[in-house]
Amino acid sequence: MHELSITRNIVATVVEHARGRKVEGVTLKVGDLAGIELQALRFCFDVCTDGTCLEGAKLHIEQIPGRGRCLECDELVALEQPIAICPCDKRARLVIEAGEELLIHSMEVH
Amino acid sequence: MCRTCGCSDGNMVTVGNADGDHTHILPDGTVIEHHGHSHDHGHSHDHGHSHDHGHSHDLGHSHDLGHSHDHGHSHDHGHAQGPSKVEILEAKVMEKNERLAERNRGWFAGREVLALNLMSSPGSGKTTLLERTLRELDEPSTVVEGDQETARDAERLRATGVPVVQVNTGTGCHLEADMVWMGLQTLKPDAGSVVFIENVGNLVCPALFDLGENKRVVLFSITEGEDKPLKYPHMFKAADLVLITKMDLLPHLDFDLEEAKASVAAIAPDARIMEVSTKSGDGLAAWYDWIRETKKVAAA
Numbered sequence A: 001m002h003e004l005s006i007t008r009n010i011v012a013t014v015v016e017h018a019r020g021r022k023v024e025g026v027t028l029k030v031g032d033l034a035g036i037e038l039q040a041l042r043f044c045f046d047v048c049t050d051g052t053c054l055e056g057a058k059l060h061i062e063q064i065p066g067r068g069r070c071l072e073c074d075e076l077v078a079l080e081q082p083i084a085i086c087p088c089d090k091r092a093r094l095v096i097e098a099g100e101e102l103l104i105h106s107m108e109v110h
Numbered sequence B: 001m002c003r004t005c006g007c008s009d010g011n012m013v014t015v016g017n018a019d020g021d022h023t024h025i026l027p028d029g030t031v032i033e034h035h036g037h038s039h040d041h042g043h044s045h046d047h048g049h050s051h052d053h054g055h056s057h058d059l060g061h062s063h064d065l066g067h068s069h070d071h072g073h074s075h076d077h078g079h080a081q082g083p084s085k086v087e088i089l090e091a092k093v094m095e096k097n098e099r100l101a102e103r104n105r106g107w108f109a110g111r112e113v114l115a116l117n118l119m120s121s122p123g124s125g126k127t128t129l130l131e132r133t134l135r136e137l138d139e140p141s142t143v144v145e146g147d148q149e150t151a152r153d154a155e156r157l158r159a160t161g162v163p164v165v166q167v168n169t170g171t172g173c174h175l176e177a178d179m180v181w182m183g184l185q186t187l188k189p190d191a192g193s194v195v196f197i198e199n200v201g202n203l204v205c206p207a208l209f210d211l212g213e214n215k216r217v218v219l220f221s222i223t224e225g226e227d228k229p230l231k232y233p234h235m236f237k238a239a240d241l242v243l244i245t246k247m248d249l250l251p252h253l254d255f256d257l258e259e260a261k262a263s264v265a266a267i268a269p270d271a272r273i274m275e276v277s278t279k280s281g282d283g284l285a286a287w288y289d290w291i292r293e294t295k296k297v298a299a300a
Helices: A003-018 A038-049 B043-057 B062-080 B095-110 B128-136 B154-159 B177-187 B232-236 B247-252 B257-267 B284-299
Strands: A023-031 A058-064 A066-070 A075-078 A094-098 A102-109 B015-016 B021-025 B032-036 B085-092 B114-119 B141-147 B164-168 B194-198 B215-221 B242-243 B272-275
Touching: A003 A038, A003 A102, A003 B085, A003 B095, A023 A038, A058 A094, A075 A094, A075 B232, B015 B177, B085 B095, B095 B114, B095 B177, B114 B284, B128 B141, B128 B154, B128 B194, B128 B284, B141 B154, B141 B177, B141 B242, B154 B215, B164 B177, B177 B194, B232 B257, B242 B257, B257 B272, B272 B284
Parallel strands: A023 A058, B114 B194, B114 B215, B141 B164, B141 B194, B215 B242, B242 B272
Antiparallel strands: A023 A102, A066 A075, A066 A094, A102 B085, B015 B021, B015 B164, B021 B032
């Protein structure tokens, strides 16, 4: 359940940027290959924001699909897991181009 | 509950040495230090006070008081409460841990210390491998031992004569860079030594936390099944070395070694793979050679 400590980091970063203002919403960008369980993250968000300037804030999560590029056939491959070998005939090296993001994109403040 | 000083725990992290000195890190990052020896003297009152500290943090609701200030503001809202505005942050969530990991990395590099982060599921043989390694490696070594609870593994490893610091993560399921930093302050490893960091037994969470180590070593035992790397790709993708352990059990199991290696290669094509048995000693010479070689490269 690393989502708890990750959520604490999110809340601490937003609190710092908010400088006492009330935060109404937070938007995250989370890649599908980032190793984050979104349901756990949402649960932890409600717990961790309690008693802070984020209390009651809405959590928006923008999911970023996993994508890799095969070094042999140069094809873009949709990825659900961070595999490193292309499922193409040549079973060549696959470089992950998207899906590992874990960012606090923005916050909505008054 | 901390059995040494009776501190209540919550999500507290505890770092302790063999003398009973230990440090708690509260969820908000506050550090509370307790000295094992002072328990024998009448200083326990002082401890009581530091507990109060803990509590005031727990209250955290002193923040609620802050809200009454906010209420004050809400009176102004008639004027001030316009539409909310969006501020773009684009902040990396893991930035703080990454910064602290960089500090550890610099600390290791400056002392030419080789730091190895050992990770696996519970029960795949990390502590047993370390016990034998510490006895046979013949390199100056220390251990940062991570477990959710108890100092049992640290005690097993201390019996080898090597300094060990136990980090109890409480409800936490992985080590983070600041915990390793605190462990290092207690351990004070010699220049040119090897620091083994035994992470909390868990194939998921530790993968996401850089500790500033030189290399990541992931163990998986042949009782766990060939497809473990495919099921836990986040852990295996960052491995520099994969140790397939408990090889002495091979005759008793239907374990396909080649399939296991193919699973590793699909996730971590650059990782070295070694087969070892801590019980029989087979394969350990290669593991020791790898440590010595990696240390030379790290110090170069």
